[in-house]
Amino acid sequence: MPANRIVPLVAREGLRGPYWLLTFRHPEIARDARAGQFVMIKAGTSAEPPLRRPFSIMATDPGAETFTLFVKEVGPGSRALGRLAPGEVAQCLGPLGRPxxxxxxxxxxxxxxxxxxxxxxxxxxxxxxxxxxxxxxxxxxxxxxxxxxxxxxxxxxxxxxxxxxxxxxxxxxxxxxxxxxxxxxxxxxxxxxxxxxxxxxxxxxxxxxxxxxxxxxxLDPWMGCGIGTCLGCVVKVQNTDETRASYRCACTEGPVFDAARVRWPGEEVSRARRERAGFMA
Amino acid sequence: MNLAVEIAGLRFKNPLIAASGTFGYGVEYEDVLDLSRLGGIVSKGLYMEPRDGNPTPRITETPSGLLNAIGLQGIGIRAFVRDVLPRIARYDTVHLVNICGDTVEEYAEVARVCDGAEGIAGIEVNISCPNVKKGGLAFGGDPRMTHEVVAAVRKVTRRPVIPKLSPNVADIAVLARAAEEAGADALSCINTLLGLAVDVETRRPKLAFGTGGLSGPAIRPVAVRMAWQAARAVKIPVIGIGGISSASDALEFLIAGCPAVQIGTANFVDPGVHERILADLATWLEQHGLDDIGAVVGTLEYPGLPGPCGTEVCP
Known part of the structure; x- marks a missing residue:
């Protein structure tokens, strides 16, 4: 699982607007990634910006040992990725998360x-x-x-x-x-x-x-580490066997969650709790 | 090549310790790296009871830094001792537990549980978290309260007691001496710097809690300065913390007088950071014709420096 992987960029395609399709080579990621999983990635080896960024894995080609990310430039991390040239490398953890x-x-x-x-x-x-x-x-x-x-x-x-x-x-x-x-x-x-x-x-x-x-x-909250230790990306979830909602890491217990278990903003009680209380058929 | 250091009677096989709050309870990294390679691990902060932590957003990136207000989300000391400790105790490294409390009594109560638990080598006392309303910085900002908390913990345990000091004070030497007088065996310097990031569109703090604690390379010069000041103010060892992500960063603290360091935010960026720094440290020693890491500690040459801060003229 999340050892640091150096992944070379093999192809880049600019789309309309601030979007890029970036294809990297890594045999294990290409082979193991499932829909809904993500990587934590940063361009090059520079210290700045400090944190990696999470991106869903958009496509894989196990034969060619490549995986493709759909990147929107929104800040320094994604901008640096968008400027990578083929042959240059990124540092990558993944595939991560529950598909x-x-x-x-x-x-x-x-x-x-x-x-x-x-x-x-x-x-x-x-x-x-x-x-x-x-x-x-x-x-x-x-x-x-x-x-x-x-x-x-x-x-x-x-x-x-x-x-x-x-x-x-x-x-x-x-x-x-x-x-x-x-x-x-x-x-x-x-x-x-x-x-x-x-x-x-x-x-x-x-x-x-x-x-x-x-x-x-x-779910796509701000993520710091991607491996469940910074506790930055937590979301409030209440599973059916639980008496109260609690914060769960989107990176390790998600990013995919059962929609009925998520405590949505503005919702006082989750659907799970209402079900138990008999509010629903 | 000797990389081992001894602090407060504990032998660390190397001077690199995983900092509290950046390494979970250790188990999270079980599959990622060999925990036995670490000098030590400090657990995420633990109260008596489980804690939810603060609402989200809890983190935001800043220039060369990370601003967080997690709020000490945790499983509580009893669950740690029952469920986690047996799993990580089998790794040959120094297991330290970071303890928290809303009251002086709670600190002592958590320390007592640690004292009775096989496998916990020492106790780091968190009197410096800026992200909780009670305890934390409320204790670490005041030398009398620092003394009171550390003395209360000291009274209930034979294990080494290591208060973690806050940089959010006018003179860290005063707090360092208060902790030493209360019976601390070593100090951890420093915790995060209190910060505020503003969303200019909403004109609200970027973090739900409001303020947060700043960590990462951005704080390193402040951290080296404060660890150095603390080390000059006390006789007990000072473990340096703040923005370390390379061997050269670690060496700054060692040269400034810290026999060991903790690696924090860099764990989020690169889970392999310990291994990399360890290799580079050995290379550096070799290049400088040294075979013992201890030979580096406290070798800062500071032309024109007056005596230790607080004992004579303070810069």
Missing amino acids: FSTPPAGTEALLVAGGYGVAPFRLFAEELKRSGGRGRLFYGGRTSDDLPLLEHLGGTSTPLVPATEDGSVGHHGQVTAPLEEWLDSGAGPARLYACGPEAMLHAVARVAEARGLAAEVS
Whole structure:
């Protein structure tokens, strides 16, 4: 597990806006990574900025021993990654964290991505293709600028359903609208998987709760170490066998959590607690 | 080549110790590195009872640093002794427990549990955490309270007592002497520097707790200065802490008078940091024709320096 790995950049592709696809070589990461897992990575060997940054693993190619990250430039850490040239190296820990679960046989995996949060679903779609599972990817953002990966999601067996709040691409509205339409249309058994902004994850959790569906959400809090010791990335979670919610490391117990167990901001009590108290059928 | 050092009657196989709050309880690193290679491990701070810690966000990066307000989330001393200690005690390293309390009595109570637990070599007394409302810095900022807490812990244990001092004081020498007089066997210097990072869009602190403790390379010169001042003020050994991520960083503390150092924030950046520093330390000694790390300790040449801080003229 998390020994420091020196990974050379083998390819970089600039996308529209502040986005990059960065492909690194490392045989074990390429072989072992599962959808929903991440790496803690920093460019080069310089001391500044001090901390590594977490990135979902977007794709792997075990044959070529490579893995690809979808990087958005937001600060000094991601900027340094975006400036790496092929042949230069990054320091990497991973693959880390709990991946998305495999959908049970006969269950359709409904993947809900918000903007930048689409990264793990490319790998998820590849896993579905390999296992013969069924899936559908709902990919939403405010405008088409938030969907820079749109052209890179083909080649899998998972149909893509884009949505933008300004209507510039796909469904006009929030991504949960086409999701609910699909669920209303008489789709069979489904499990929801979501990654994106917290408000969207909460919305997906509510859709799942209202329809009695299982949902898994990938949370993205500020992370310091990625291996469960800094306790910076904790989220409040209450499992069914627990009498109270407590802080759990998103890096080691997540980043994927059962949506029903997450104490969402603004929610006084978790769904688990309400269930026990008999508030729900 | 001898890298071993002796502090407070404890033999550390090398002068590199994992700092409290940056290494979990040790078990988290079990699969990552050979814990027996470490000079020592200081546990995450422990109270009598489990603690939730502070709300999030708890950490933010700053220039060459990390500002945190975790708030001493932890499993409590009893769970540590029952569930964790048996697992880590089998590693041949010095196991130190960092103890906390809301009251003087609680410090003593936690120390008593440590005293009765096989495998705990010594007790680091956390009187310097800036991220809790009671205890912590409230004790470490006042020499009388420092004396009281350390004396209370001293009274209930035969194990070495190592208070961890705060840099958030006007003169660390005063606190160092108060701890020494109360019976401390060694000192850990320093804990984090109190800081505040502001989100300019929301005009709120970036951390939910408000202020936080600054660590990382940003604080190293402050830490070396304060460890050096403390070391000059007392006869007991001072373990240096603050922004160490290379052998040269560690050597600064050793030369300034610390027989050992703790590595903190660098654990978050590189879990292999101990191994790297250890190798580089040996290389440095070799290059300088030395075969004992002890020969480096307290060799600071400081032209025109007056006597030890506090005993004569203080810079």
